[in-house]
Amino acid sequence: MDVKCKLRDYMDNQDLTQQEVAARTGLSPTIIGRLYHNRFSRLDNQTVIKICKLFNVSLGDMFYIDEEDHQE
Numbered sequence: 001m002d003v004k005c006k007l008r009d010y011m012d013n014q015d016l017t018q019q020e021v022a023a024r025t026g027l028s029p030t031i032i033g034r035l036y037h038n039r040f041s042r043l044d045n046q047t048v049i050k051i052c053k054l055f056n057v058s059l060g061d062m063f064y065i066d067e068e069d070h071q072e
Contacts, residue, residue, distance in 0.1 A: 003043070006062055010057070018032045026050065043063070
């Protein structure tokens with residue numbers, strides 16, 4: 001199981017770039033890129049708050065648990 005982020009979906013719906021999201025949230029482009037591509041290993045409380053506030057969504061709207069078993 002992995003935690004996944006729907007940032008890409010929200011950005012696509014509002015036609016925002018990763019640079020624009022970084023500028024609006026004050027987060028680094030690296031952090032935005034990792035969330036966008038679901039390549040993160042942990043979530044910082046302030047990061048989650050800033051992303052959710054930008055898109056006016058709850059934690060459960062932005063992040064979800066992918067229950068597919070990726071073990072081989």
